[in-house]
Amino acid sequence: MPLNRKIAYIDLTTGEIQVKPIPVELRNQFIGGRGLDAYLLYNHTKQGVDPLGPDNVLLISGGLLTATCASATTRTHVMAKSALTGMVGSTNMGGFFAPELAWAGFHHLVIRGKADKPVYLFIHNGEIEIRDAKSIWGKSVTETQWAIREELCDPEVKSLVIGPAGENLVRWANVMTGIKNSGGRSGMGCIMGSKNLKAVAVRGTMDVTIAHPVEALEYNKRFIDQITSSKVNQTMGTIGTPFIWGATNSWGGVRTRNFQYNQCDYSDDLEPERIDEIALETVGENHMAACFGCQVHCRGKHRLPSGPYKGRYSEGPEYTSQGAFGAEPDCKHADTVLTCNYLVNEYGMDTLETGSMISWAMELYELGILTKEQTGGIDLRFGNDEALIEMITRICYRKDWLADTLADGSLPAAEKIGKNSFDYLIQVKGMHNLHSDERGTPALALNIATASRGSDHLRSRPAIDLYHLPEPVLRKIYSSPVPYDGPLSSEQTTYEGKPWQVFWHENCYMAVDMLGICKYHTMFLGATHPNFEDWSRVVQLNTGLDYSPLHLWEAAVRANMLERLFNLREGMTRYDLKKGEMLNHRYFDEPLRRGAPGVVGRKIDKKKFIKMVDEFYAHKGLDENGVPKPETLKKLGLENEPSHLL
Amino acid sequence: MVTDEKTLSTSESLRETRTYGQCRCHNPSCMGRMRPDPGQQQVKCPGCGMEYRVHWIRPDFPRIRGPVWDANLKLAEEVLKKQKEGK
Numbered sequence: 150m151p152l153n154r155k156i157a158y159i160d161l162t163t164g165e166i167q168v169k170p171i172p173v174e175l176r177n178q179f180i181g182g183r184g185l186d187a188y189l190l191y192n193h194t195k196q197g198v199d200p201l202g203p204d205n206v207l208l209i210s211g212g213l214l215t216a217t218c219a220s221a222t223t224r225t226h227v228m229a230k231s232a233l234t235g236m237v238g239s240t241n242m243g244g245f246f247a248p249e250l251a252w253a254g255f256h257h258l259v260i261r262g263k264a265d266k267p268v269y270l271f272i273h274n275g276e277i278e279i280r281d282a283k284s285i286w287g288k289s290v291t292e293t294q295w296a297i298r299e300e301l302c303d304p305e306v307k308s309l310v311i312g313p314a315g316e317n318l319v320r321w322a323n324v325m326t327g328i329k330n331s332g333g334r335s336g337m338g339c340i341m342g343s344k345n346l347k348a349v350a351v352r353g354t355m356d357v358t359i360a361h362p363v364e365a366l367e368y369n370k371r372f373i374d375q376i377t378s379s380k381v382n383q384t385m386g387t388i389g390t391p392f393i394w395g396a397t398n399s400w401g402g403v404r405t406r407n408f409q410y411n412q413c414d415y416s417d418d419l420e421p422e423r424i425d426e427i428a429l430e431t432v433g434e435n436h437m438a439a440c441f442g443c444q445v446h447c448r449g450k451h452r453l454p455s456g457p458y459k460g461r462y463s464e465g466p467e468y469t470s471q472g473a474f475g476a477e478p479d480c481k482h483a484d485t486v487l488t489c490n491y492l493v494n495e496y497g498m499d500t501l502e503t504g505s506m507i508s509w510a511m512e513l514y515e516l517g518i519l520t521k522e523q524t525g526g527i528d529l530r531f532g533n534d535e536a537l538i539e540m541i542t543r544i545c546y547r548k549d550w551l552a553d554t555l556a557d558g559s560l561p562a563a564e565k566i567g568k569n570s571f572d573y574l575i576q577v578k579g580m581h582n583l584h585s586d587e588r589g590t591p592a593l594a595l596n597i598a599t600a601s602r603g604s605d606h607l608r609s610r611p612a613i614d615l616y617h618l619p620e621p622v623l624r625k626i627y628s629s630p631v632p633y634d635g636p637l638s639s640e641q642t643t644y645e646g647k648p649w650q651v652f653w654h655e656n657c658y659m660a661v662d663m664l665g666i667c668k669y670h671t672m673f674l675g676a677t678h679p680n681f682e683d684w685s686r687v688v689q690l691n692t693g694l695d696y697s698p699l700h701l702w703e704a705a706v707r708a709n710m711l712e713r714l715f716n717l718r719e720g721m722t723r724y725d726l727k728k729g730e731m732l733n734h735r736y737f738d739e740p741l742r743r744g745a746p747g748v749v750g751r752k753i754d755k756k757k758f759i760k761m762v763d764e765f766y767a768h769k770g771l772d773e774n775g776v777p778k779p780e781t782l783k784k785l786g787l788e789n790e791p792s793h794l795l
Numbered sequence: 796m797v798t799d800e801k802t803l804s805t806s807e808s809l810r811e812t813r814t815y816g817q818c819r820c821h822n823p824s825c826m827g828r829m830r831p832d833p834g835q836q837q838v839k840c841p842g843c844g845m846e847y848r849v850h851w852i853r854p855d856f857p858r859i860r861g862p863v864w865d866a867n868l869k870l871a872e873e874v875l876k877k878q879k880e881g882k
Binding site for chain 1: 813815819821823824825826856859861873874
């Protein structure tokens with residue numbers, strides 16, 4: 150049964166390892182994956198814990214459905230207090246790691262302490278070893294993965310690793326489970342590096358028993374048909390996620406030159422079809438790959454077509470890299486984006502934060518806030534492809550003053566650079582925004598302001614708000630599994646009903662993160678993709694647990710509230726521009742200048758935005774400061790947290 | 796069983812709303828449906844005049860690759876100009 154997968158507590162300071170079962174009562178409340186990790190983070194850290202100290206915990210998990218017959222249950226979740234934001238750090242990635250961890254007997258790892266020398270963990274069929282990592286420290290992401298396989302003499306070993314960026318405590322360093330299966334955002338690789346933990350390698354052959362195997366497989370065929378027949382997934386299976394960037398740039402929703410423009414014009418070379426041409430030329434027809442148990446195949450494969458790394462094999466880019474290394478720094482060459490994508494993946498750095506930090510520095514340089522002396526002699530203007538590529542390596546290795554400053558994250562960097570550099574920083578809670586520009590889309594603006602891990606699109610973004618769905622369709626989607634009869638609007642530029650949509654998606658995304666399913670298999674990009682009702686069936690058939698759609702919704706609400714409680718404990722206040730749920734002044738002051746006629750001239754209306762946050766808080770049962778009301782905590786069964794049950 | 800296997804879920808019931816062979820104008824104040832002829836490389840929205848380059852995922856599956864830059868930038872500039880004059 151998936152339910153017999155264990156939790157392991159590993160202390161890297163003492164070497165002590167404990168293994169425990171996961172009580173079904175906690176499963177019922179927090180399901181697994183990110184939900185149970187939120188419980189563990191809140192319970193195993195104290196207020197003000199040093200994120201880089203031994204008392205911070207690093208949590209690694211798979212979801213409740215990981216390694217079952219369910220489709221795309223591939224996701225690995227990693228959580229800790231973030232050194233980038235000082236709040237919830239959380240990341241979720243595809244690949245093959247979490248299923249292998251489940252076959253090795255575990256769903257959750259709780260890692261604390263700090264090893265006195267570089268180590269890695271090897272977990273295999275219920276056993277956990279702490280091994281010397283001296284020979285792999287300093288290696289890149291893919292070098293590390295191959296070196297571990299060679300050392301363990303097993304090509305089937307899957308590993309979750311950090312690259313040099315994590316070792317050098319770049320605050321937004323990734324954890325990586327493949328060539329480009331990246332756990333980005335909020336710097337979980339930095340936390341691994343702070344513990345001298347280079348990698349977690351897993352290999353398992355322990356069966357996962359399915360509750361109703363015949364019915365589960367039969368239902369999965371229906372689930373897969375629903376997924377693979379959608380237009381959005383057929384597009385992704387052909388040209389990958391870059392199609393998202395192309396569509397967004399087309400109407401004017403892409404951050405360009407940091408935040409000066411909202412469209413990267415004449416950028417044909419960055420478009421997904423161009424990247425697809427490169428993949429066809431360098432790899433051939435079959436250049437789309439998939440994660441464990443997924444039928445979408447959204448991961449492009451290619452070889453670098455030019456530059457110092459010409460011929461190297463690489464994967465991606467995701468749409469995020471087109472934004473981070475194309476539009477934001479205004480470098481309009483596919484070859485540059487692919488080179489930058491390759492470098493951040495090998496170094497183990499978050500593509501979004503890297504591109505955004507460099508683009509921010511470019512604007513500061515052009516404004517004269519940064520001097521050429523401070524940039525180490527680099528002409529850091531927009532559109533300078535060579536400067537962009539060079540800065541990535543400099544930041545990874547903290548090579549000079551500016552690189553070292555940027556590597557510490559946006560808020561400390563703004564403080565160190567001084568002047569009015571903070572005014573140009575497009576961040577929330579200390580984490581940069583996605584490359585998208587939300588000035589024309591109030592729902593998306595609300596999403597990034599209130600996302601638990603900082604400005605982020607994967608926590609609550611109602612992306613289908615951009616599809617202009619008819620009101621009856623919206624009503625059908627957003628009135629289940631809990632009734633809703635408030636306003637809803639097909640128009641993406643309005644404010645009505647958006648707080649409910651953001652609240653609904655916040656719970657939808659938490660639910661898939663608890664189950665271990667990819668977001669491309671839910672109502673993120675496709676309005677006809679599965680959600681609560683479908684998952685309820687999948688859970689029942691695979692695990693035997695009778696979780697109704699409403700049960701899954703309530704568990705998601707509960708887990709989201711725990712993340713909020715953690716942030717509040719760490720000092721989050723509503724209107725604080727550095728630790729709160731407020732947007733940079735440019736959202737309210739600088740209108741959009743490019744894009745479709747219906748977008749041009751738009752900016753966020755501050756009064757309406759504040760009203761949206763008020764409504765969002767009301768849906769969540771919070772007071773006007775964003776703090777949960779006592780009755781809300783009681784209703785969710787959180788009034789006694791931390792309860793220290795696991 | 797918590798749900799009836801024979802009934803359609805919300806997402807399954809919405810499947811009939813899918814519109815194969817069409818793509819949507821990207822202008823949020825328009826969002827009209829367009830059905831390019833097979834193999835057509837450019838399409839102009841009859842509703843708002845925005846022009847797009849078309850990519851074919853399959854012979855029966857068009858998608859908007861990107862704007863016709865000169866045409867759409869001109870439209871954006873006209874809107875900006877009108878907004879400035881309006882002030």
